[in-house]
């Protein structure tokens with residue numbers, strides 16, 4: 001939770017950053033689910049749910065951080081939130097007990113298990129990320145797929161035996177001679193399900209930064225899917241996110257990175 005300046009005489013106003021989970025299906029179509037973590041309800045709420053909430057004030061876009069937030073209404077709601085949150089008013093940059101939601105990436109790319117490795121490679125390049133959660137039809141993580149998994153699949157797919165000299169013959173095409181070193185293989189549809197790490201180490205969105213850092217170090221993973229009460233992915237935390245937070249907590253000026261999965 002962060003705070004915003006006075007609006008309509010009320011000061012300060014709590015605002016909650018919107019997370020968006022983009023889930024790419026095997027047809028290449030992406031559906032987007034936008035949520036915030038509501039400290040009053042102590043769970044994720046969809047933006048649509050916020051818009052029908054009596055405490056909803058506005059959607060706020062912060063240009064420098066390119067973050068959109070839900071701004072809640074009334075002093076009474078603020079008091080309730082502050083009393084429910086013992087960390088209120090404490091900067092996430094100096095407190096390792098601060099919620100990891102303060103530093104996780106809220107714009108997370110997920111794929112379904114049926115998405116091919118070629119499509120995953122394209123997503124990794126397009127969004128400048130190094131890995132992504134694989135989710136089921138409910139948006140719950142079932143695995144993680146990384147750049148290394150994609151490279152390994154590509155290497156295995158090209159791992160065919162060399163032949164001394166190969167001649168291809170078709171009825172209506174002249175024979176095609178291939179020199180030694182060239183390969184002939186049947187294209188195989190390799191999907192996320194085939195290459196992902198099926199065991200998912202994940203954390204609830206209310207967990208702290210120190211819990212996340214400890215879990216990543218203990219499990220030896222570089223990224224954690226962050227889930228809401230219902231187990232759906234609402235963000236992703238990378239080891240780089242934790243390092244950036246640590247650097248800032250030491251007083252260094254660290255610009256926001258690009259995509260951080």
Ligand code: SF4
Nearest residue numbers: 038050053055056072
């Ligand atoms: S608008 Fe309502 S549901 Fe949304 S974050 Fe604020 S209090 Fe929670």
